[in-house]
Amino acid sequence: MEATSQCQWQCTIGNLKRWPDNKALHFIHPSFQLTARLISRAEGVVEFTWNTPLSFAEVVTRSGDVPLPPYLNRPSEEADKESYQTVYSKHDGAVAAPTAGLHFTESLLNKLERVGIKKEYLTLHVSAGTFQPVKVDNALEHEMHQEQLVVTRSNIEAMLSSNFSVAIGTTSVRSMESLYWFGVKLAGNPESTFRIAQHDAYTLPQHISTQQALKQVLDYMNRNSLNTLLGETSIYIVPGYTFRTIHALITNFHQPGSTLILLVAAITGTDWRKIYDAALAGNYRFLSYGDSSLLFVQSV
Numbered sequence: 001m002e003a004t005s006q007c008q009w010q011c012t013i014g015n016l017k018r019w020p021d022n023k024a025l026h027f028i029h030p031s032f033q034l035t036a037r038l039i040s041r042a043e044g045v046v047e048f049t050w051n052t053p054l055s056f057a058e059v060v061t062r063s064g065d066v067p068l069p070p071y072l073n074r075p076s077e078e079a080d081k082e083s084y085q086t087v088y089s090k091h092d093g094a095v096a097a098p099t100a101g102l103h104f105t106e107s108l109l110n111k112l113e114r115v116g117i118k119k120e121y122l123t124l125h126v127s128a129g130t131f132q133p134v135k136v137d138n139a140l141e142h143e144m145h146q147e148q149l150v151v152t153r154s155n156i157e158a159m160l161s162s163n164f165s166v167a168i169g170t171t172s173v174r175s176m177e178s179l180y181w182f183g184v185k186l187a188g189n190p191e192s193t194f195r196i197a198q199h200d201a202y203t204l205p206q207h208i209s210t211q212q213a214l215k216q217v218l219d220y221m222n223r224n225s226l227n228t229l230l231g232e233t234s235i236y237i238v239p240g241y242t243f244r245t246i247h248a249l250i251t252n253f254h255q256p257g258s259t260l261i262l263l264v265a266a267i268t269g270t271d272w273r274k275i276y277d278a279a280l281a282g283n284y285r286f287l288s289y290g291d292s293s294l295l296f297v298q299s300v
Contacts (some may be wrong), residue, residue, distance in 0.1 A: 001057035001092065006049045012132075013044055027063050034063050057092060072289065084288070091123055091150075098126065099288045100169030100251045120158045123150035124171040124233075133257045144198040144236040144259065149175050153218070153227045159245060160214050166248045166294075170260050176245040177201070178233040183213025186220050194231025201235060210244045241266045249295045253279050253286040267295050 013019065019038055027034040032052035039045040050059050066080040086101035087109070112119065125148040134142045156179065159165060167173045178196045184204050185192040208216075221229060239262065249267055253276065254260040265272040275293065284291040 001055065001060075003056045004053060005051075006047065007056050008039060008045055008047045011044050011046045013046070016041065016044070029062060031062075032059065034059055068288065088121055090121075091125075097288065098124075098169040098171045099290075100172075100292060102289070103250070103292050104168070118158065118162075120155050122152070122155050122172065122175050124148070124175045125150075126171055132259075133255075134259060134262070135257075139238055139262060142236075142259065144234045146232055146234045147171075147174070149178060149194075149231045149233050151175065151179060151229050151231075153221060155179075156214055156218055156221075160211060160218075164247045165245060166250060167246045168250050170249070170251055170263050173237065173243075173246055173249055173263065174233060174235050177237065177243065178231065178235050179217055180210055180213045180244040181235065182231065183216040184208060186216040187213070190220070190223075194229060196231070196233040196235050198234045198236045201237070201241060206242075213244070237263045237266050239265045239269070243267070243297050247297055249297070250292055251295065252288070252290045252292055253284055255287065264295065267297050269298050 019025070021038065021041070023038075025036045027036075032050055032054065034048065034050045037047045037049075039047050048056065048059075050056075052059070054062075066076040066084045068074070068076050068080065068084075084097050084102070086098060087104065087106050088101065089097075109119065132145065136142055159176065159179070165176070167176060181196050181200050181204060182192070182194050184206070185196075185200070187208055188205065217229070221227070236259070243266075249264075251260075251264065254264065261272070264275075268275060275295070279286070279291070279293075
């Protein structure tokens with residue numbers, strides 16, 4: 001994202017078949033021109049060039065629109081660049097906001113602190129794969145996307161001391177559960193890398209407790225003099241998954257045929273249908289600027 005003048009990215013491209021080979025697309029901004037050329041149709045690789053000293057991150061910020069949910073029936077506005085961010089976000093890198101967090105204002109966070117509810121912040125850079133629907137008949141055959149995860153020593157210590165943890169958003173669930181599986185990997189091999197594959201949660205040994213797994217992660221950080229841990233996760237949470245680190249989830253209402261619905265069903269069991277039937281009957285708003293829900297894990 002810090003590149004200047006030129007870079008290549010693997011992209012999600014709508015109506016790809018309408019983009020002819022050898023056809024450059026141009027976006028004309030008042031202060032620069034951004035050009036896109038299709039390098040690999042099969043892989044969705046696009047080369048971007050621009051005639052300004054700005055970084056690619058700055059060019060994208062000035063050229064792109066905030067991805068609003070379609071039911072709002074309006075184009076994005078300048079105000080969306082603020083309202084589509086959580087009040088606590090700090091780091092660039094995600095392709096979408098962790099929208100469950102949009103419900104939390106500074107005032108609400110202060111109220112929670114006053115009544116003794118502790119909070120921790122972690123970073124998961126949401127990838128474009130989060131928008132990919134499950135198109136296969138057998139959900140287990142879906143190819144899960146990979147995302148970068150950043151956690152701190154404070155995050156892990158808080159998880160160890162907590163008797164009841166509420167994850168804000170599905171990204172937080174994926175992050176916290178990935179930490180457990182990293183601990184499992186470390187128990188088998190102390191030199192394991194923090195990379196959680198799609199099916200690790202269903203193929204790795206499952207005989208150690210959450211406390212044991214998280215202590216393995218802390219020991220790893222101590223051995224390597226780390227206060228921050230950088231990893232990658234493709235964890236795939238589907239019905240039948242046993243949650244190790246969370247007791248409840250606050251999340252928005254998601255579209256059908258998505259990996260997020262599968263995660264909700266993993267938490268609530270067959271009750272997810274009742275929950276979504278009630279949301280539809282009550283005319284709840286879905287997706288990014290939508291309403292929220294508090295879901296309790298059936299068993300931990």
